[in-house]
Amino acid sequence: MKNRRNKKMLFPSTAVLLILTLMAALLTCTPGKAESAAQQWTINHDISFTVVKDSTVLQTGGQCVSFTGSLRAACLEQTSSTIFVLLYRDDGLYVDFYRQGSKELVCGTFPMPFSAENVSLEAGVDPTGKILYICCRMGQGSGEVYRIQETGGEAFCIAETSSANVIWNSQAAVQQANTASASSQESIPESKSESQPNSMVSSEESSAPESQVQPESRQESSTASVSSAASTPQQINRIYRCSGPLTVAELQQMVLELHPQQIAGQETVQVFTSKGVERKTGSLTTGDVLQDRREGKVETVQLVIPGDLCGGGRPNQASYSLLRSCVAGGAPLSGLTAYAADMTQPSGDIAADSQPELTAADLLLLKRAADIA
Incomplete structure (x- = not known):
């Protein structure tokens, strides 16, 4: 008798559970019922x-x-x-x-x-x-x-x-x-976005005054601040491939050590994003611009971080997947992205008209640099 009672109680509870599961599935695809x-x-x-x-x-x-x-x-x-x-x-x-x-x-x-x-x-x-x-x-x-x-x-x-x-x-x-x-x-914090339909976005067409521009957030470890128009890089003198991932402080120190004869305070080394926003700390990314002011002259150098194809500052899984697709016959890479993918080349200046030939060797080196198993 006891076993029969347990069987009678089991069926209603199982049926209720099945009904609740079906209701949950229906609500998932009918948002209006879950408002x-x-x-x-x-x-x-x-x-x-x-x-x-x-x-x-x-x-x-x-x-x-x-x-x-x-x-x-x-x-x-x-x-x-x-x-x-x-x-x-x-x-x-x-x-x-x-x-x-x-x-x-x-x-x-x-x-x-x-x-x-x-x-x-x-x-x-x-x-x-x-x-x-x-x-x-x-x-x-x-x-x-x-x-x-x-x-x-x-x-x-x-x-x-x-x-x-x-x-x-x-x-x-x-x-x-x-x-x-x-x-x-x-x-789910409330969004404060005020973008409007069909609005045009470009650095030249933005109607917001410079004082209202918010700082960029490229990485948690980096900060950027809006620079004045006078200090924003205007023309790239050359493109330079770094030896590997670098921080802003490391790059500034390297440049200053190249000119030890400079009187303290007479040389300034700044880093800007490709949009002209000064990057004061954190990691450099492919496309950042170094501005070196000394002896009354200004030199601007666009930087390439080997293996950084996606703006992360270092080789990673996303960059590896992108290069793997290219090497396998997918969409070709161009510009700074191709230079960053050219892992077989040493550090130094890059000819602006050069066309990197990306091969399996580049893919293997990037994989190793990203520590991908």
Whole structure:
């Protein structure tokens, strides 16, 4: 009799558990039914997001697409109908994108060097409409421009030194009234982004006065401050390949030691990002510019960090994956990215018209430098 009673009690509890599981699955793909515990974002009448803790659900054209991570910013690049999503995961910000036409989801492979707060995202294409770009910026600053490289279903963001030819043509996501519960609000801070649809982004066209530009955040260990127009590098004299990863302080010390005859205080050595923002501490990245003032002359040198293809300051998994794709016959690398990938060359000046030949030897050296098993 006792065993029979246990069997009768087991069936109702199992049925209740199954019903609850089905209800949870339905709510995941129907954000409208979970508004009491979610944040809502919209780009237009056809594109909306629902954020519940560490998951973001995109609804577009009757489709339901799920992203891992909480939404920080998003936009629609109108020419290619590509939706870019800036997501916060456990170890930082990632850029994923979704192609509406092919219904293809591509996930970012490495964290972006930005804070998770007060960041906006805009997108554009080159004049041919084939190469995609994004711009991440903090507050009203001019931000950083990245070219999107896709390989094997993964997205890479390659820092660009120039965005003059980019056609910025995006609609930004706008956060709606916050309907999240108290527990959700703690895990998803309210975004303060004020980007508007179809706004144009470039250092020349930014309407924010210089005094309002927010500091760049390239890495947790580095800080940058806005410099005056008089001290911002205007013309690159040469391109120099460093011997390996360096900090700002190490580079300044090296340069000063090359000119021991200089009277203290008569020579100044500064480092700027490619956007003209002074980098005072932290690691150097490929594309940074050294400005050396001495004897009434100014020399500006653009720096290349071997193995730093993605702006991280040193060889890493993202740079290795990008070079591996190139060597395997994928999209070719060019400019400073190609110079950084040319691991077989010694440190020293780089001819501006040189064309690195990237091979498996470069890939092996980068893999070793990044300590990848």
